Amino acid sequence: MWQWLVAGVVCVLLSWGYAHRVLVAHAALDRTQRVLVVYDREDPQHGGRTKIATMQRLLASVGVPSQTEALAAYHAGQLTGDKYQGVVTLVNTPNDPVKNAAFFRDRARFTGRKLHVGQGLSAQEATQLNATRRLLDHQQVTLRAGSTWQLLPFKSVITLLQPTGPQTKIGTLRASGGGGATYAYGTVVDQAGYLPELLTTGVAMTCAMRTVATLFDQAADHAPLLTITGVTPYSDLARLRQLSRWLKAAGIPFAVSTTTVSRNTGLQGFATFTKTLREVETSGGVIFLRVPTGAVARTSSGPALEHEMVAQLNQLGQRQVIPVGLSAPGTWNQDAVLRSAGLQRAQNVLFLPDEEETLTRHADNLGATYGQSWFALQLDQLQTPQTGQGTPTTFAVPTAVTVPFPQSTRQLTAQLHRLQDLQVTWYAPQRELTAELTSASATFAYRRGTYQLNGQTVAVSTTNAGIPNYHFTRPTQVTMQNYFKYQGWVLLTFFSLTTVVLVGFLVVGRRLYRRKFFRQDKQ
Missing domain, CATH: 3.40.50 (Rossmann fold)
Incomplete structure (x- = not known):
């Protein structure tokens, strides 16, 4: 009887040791x-x-x-x-x-x-x-x-x-x-x-x-990346095309931060939207996909938000719109769910100032790092009534100088003249940027002006509607992600309970056996 007890305890302790090693491995990964x-x-x-x-x-x-x-x-x-x-x-x-x-x-x-x-x-x-x-x-x-x-x-x-x-x-x-x-x-x-x-x-x-x-020994001279913010599928797309054409003619490289949708993508409006974004790409611009906002972001759980992100990326990718990174308010980097559901799929992240209504799921205030993180700074913040006429030409960290998308023709004209008057050498993604962005089974890449999908070069064209030979898929079993993240704790709890139950059964069984043995002796 005691041999079985010892063997059972040894097995449980070995299993417990495995669970402990899993926990130690997870802890080692988090010791940055x-x-x-x-x-x-x-x-x-x-x-x-x-x-x-x-x-x-x-x-x-x-x-x-x-x-x-x-x-x-x-x-x-x-x-x-x-x-x-x-x-x-x-x-x-x-x-x-x-x-x-x-x-x-x-x-x-x-x-x-x-x-x-x-x-x-x-x-x-x-x-x-x-x-x-x-x-x-x-x-x-x-x-x-x-x-x-x-x-x-x-x-x-x-x-x-x-x-x-x-x-x-x-x-x-x-x-x-x-x-x-x-x-x-x-x-x-x-x-x-x-x-x-x-x-x-x-x-x-x-x-x-x-x-x-x-x-922190990271000071350098970085040329700023001109970034147009506030673009949505419902923006004046003709004005966006006009802006991108003028910037191309002026030799000014730029980026566009835009939201998108995952539903009603078969409508003509979405086709016009993605065609305009392809024209941005062919005009020397690059796309940063703005993380979901509004009701979609507020009501989605972590897995649902990840599913939404994948769906948006897939719908863009099917139409040759290949984002080079994600743009998001800084609060997304302070939230465990928002990081894992969105930001961690990107190598390049452009961090925008926080909005008045901040979105949180599981705020842990643990800011992560990425291949390259851009610090967004509005052009209006650089040129205020309290500052001089000069605008900094280089910055110590990767910086995106942002300009809001013009809401009228007058604003567009004023904005173009303002940018033309700046004596700034802008960051040129076509010469300097390398980036990757994952979406389920697809990997989008940008290599200094060349777009790639799963390692294959994609020739972006305003007339070509998409990539017919590739079928995007969504990730499966997303809901199991958190289980595997905490599998060490699950194993530790399971084997601890197993130990208690097994020892309890052995003690009770031994008592029953002894009672039966003593009764036979008395008889």
């Missing part, structure tokens, strides 16, 4: 070192939530995975070099500070990269930046970078750095009453960085880009 973004408050009334989302998109474009959480949620011992490669402290409400001694103690001991954004810079942080703190009260400050300049919003108090040693300085600040003294806007020294403010417009935004990229 992230950057921890800690903010004091969201402060949506003063743009605090926008600053948090901007930092998340900026880290993605630098190629750094992130984790975002409120200062109040931080627990002691969380910030270690084993788990994180860096930490960003984002201060939105300096006049109403949030206290968490454990975070500031752990941050002081942390040896990875550190970036402080906003007020409240400590003396220790200033020392690591080879500087002392200098407070400016009630002064107007002008920021300059190269030939561009920006008048910063008035602040009652701003903390700047007085250098005491070598620094990498990004942008130059000059106060109105500072007697000619200048200060750095962005500062980097080894693994420490500082920005007195995170502004999402103008020269300040481009300086913030370069500061973050420099801190």
Whole structure:
């Protein structure tokens, strides 16, 4: 009897060990070192939530995975070099500070990269930046970078750095009453960085880009990708054709971010829409498919949303419209379901600013990275009444300068003249871009001007309606995806319950056997 008990327990322990190895394997896959973004408050009334989302998109474009959480949620011992490669402290409400001694103690001991954004810079942080703190009260400050300049919003108090040693300085600040003294806007020294403010417009935004990229050793000079946003199947398609023809004639490469549909695709309207997108492709433009919006996105579960994405891609692919990537609000990258159902099928992702109505399914605030992540920055944000005439010609991270699709002929004309006047060398996908996008059994690819489907070159033409020799299929058993994702936990739970039940049966069986044996002895 005891031999069977020992054998049963050994079998269960071996199975348990297998389940544990599965869990360890899953854990090993998730151990990519992230950057921890800690903010004091969201402060949506003063743009605090926008600053948090901007930092998340900026880290993605630098190629750094992130984790975002409120200062109040931080627990002691969380910030270690084993788990994180860096930490960003984002201060939105300096006049109403949030206290968490454990975070500031752990941050002081942390040896990875550190970036402080906003007020409240400590003396220790200033020392690591080879500087002392200098407070400016009630002064107007002008920021300059190269030939561009920006008048910063008035602040009652701003903390700047007085250098005491070598620094990498990004942008130059000059106060109105500072007697000619200048200060750095962005500062980097080894693994420490500082920005007195995170502004999402103008020269300040481009300086913030370069500061973050420099801190993480990713700074470069990237030509911007001109991107037309807001295109839908219901847009004025004649105007889109006119725009693409003019850009082609002007020698300006561009991208179009567009939504699409998966239903009623047999109607003439959809045929006209896809023909227009093919003309965009033949005019030197590329297509970024905008992730689903509206009721389709709000009411769809994870598997249903993935099914919708695949259906949309297949309907476009059948008509020679081959997207080079996906465009999505930054919140999609902070949601486990939206990442797995949509973004992870793309090598190139263009992250747009968040919308007023954000979509979430399972927000985990764990930002992922992709082959190339584009930081979307509106042209209107670069040219504001508070900025100079110059427009930056290069950016420190891959940047998509976005222009909304014109809603009238007058807007179209004004937009074309505006783009023509810019002294910018635009990013040319035909010379530089390589991309892949998967859709069930199909793999769309773009190789510097050449479109491919499952490795075969596709000759895009405005007159050719599609690819008749290829049949797209949708993925099967999508609903099992989460099961396999958590199979380790399933196995562990199953074998734990099996152990308890088996041991219980053996104990009960042994007691019954002993009772029967004792009765026979008494007889």
